[in-house]
Each structure stands twice: as structure tokens, then as C-alpha cells.
Amino acid sequence: EPEVTQTPSHQVTQMGQEVILRCVPISNHLYFYWYRQILGQKVEFLVSFYNNEISEKSEIFDDQFSVERPDGSNFTLKIRSTKLEDSAMYFCASSVTRQTEQFFGPGTRLTVL
């Protein structure tokens, strides 16, 4: 069964460093998403991506964040200068269309020290 994969499973970084979180969406899906979940809190939408551009983003997704689809399979989230409050679980998701079910990856736990 096809699935969304994410690497690494856990990333530890120093405050101020850049991190890149990687995702491989399901191959025939066209819509891609990043969410995050701070420990004990709700899953929060960050950004959606379609046709090689951002289709929607939340208030959380400020200039420190960027997304890219560098090739036909990977979808990345970059945080330019990490802050302590960026520590969270980051989930990638993909869907066939905007209206259909989103399939989530296992997440990357980001710890900023």
C-alpha cells in the first residue's frame, strides 16, 4: 500500500540553525501539505502546495519557512533560523485532489536546543 514517508524521524538542532525536513508524498497525489503538532497541542496547518506553488498558508508559515518540490518525488520544508518554539512534530500529507482524503506521513520530531 502506498504511503507518505518522511525523513529524518528525529532532528535535533541548535537555535538559529537551518533545518530541512523531507517528505516523499504518494506518487499519484497532486496536493501536498505540512502540518505541525507542538507537544500536547492540536495539529496545526502550515502550508499547502499544488502545481509547484503554495496554494494556501497559515499565519504560522512566516518568512522563516519555505517549501520546495526539488524533483518529482520529494517535498521539503525548510526553516531558515530555528527558534525554540519551532520544536514540534512536523507531519507531511498528500492527497489526490483538494477535496479528497489526506494521507499523513509518520512525522519528523524537531527538537531545537
Place this chain on the structure above:
Amino acid sequence: DQQVKQNSPSLSVQEGRISILNCDYTNSMFDYFLWYKKYPAEGPTFLISISSIKDKNEDGRFTVFLNKSAKHLSLHIVPSQPGDSAVYFCAAGQSGGSYIPTFGRGTSLIVHP
């Protein structure tokens, strides 16, 4: 701003009995609702959904009930099984908008053998 609220952080149920997970929402523009299940070290997995034109949707042991006037939905699991032990997220969205779901904080269900 909690547009989707799951007021019970945890629920403990005996195997074979009914599990009822509750969710309240505040945004009257929401017209579709979803439940996701999440196991540790995995991403959320879509479980069941309901459109606002319905008040009930059933899929095997899982039934979602929607009370629009009360802005309340619930997920019933009958009979509960130990493998159902997971965190359950309620989510809601607007089909006329971006389709990006807004998630609640989740309820941790433990089903005891």
C-alpha cells in the same frame, strides 16, 4: 482560538463496550467533519467523515453522529477492541473554502482487555 474542541483528553473503556468520543465546534461555516486516528510514532490516519447534510455515517464498528444545532459531533466505536487504543482527532472544514481541516487537540482512547 479553538474552533474545534475535544474537551476530554483521555477516555478509558473496557473491551467489548462502546467508546464515545466527543467533539464540539464553534464555526458555523464548517460543513464537513472528519475523525483521524493516530498511533504512537505514526501520522494521523483518516477514519471516517460526515457531511453537514447528514446526521449519521456508519462504517463497520465506527459511527459518527452530527448534531448541527448543537455544533457537536461524536464518534462511536462498538464494540471497542484493544487495537482501537490510539489518539483520536476530530477535524472540521469548509467545502466551499480551502478544504484544509481544522483539528482538535485529540482524545487518547485506551481500551482495556
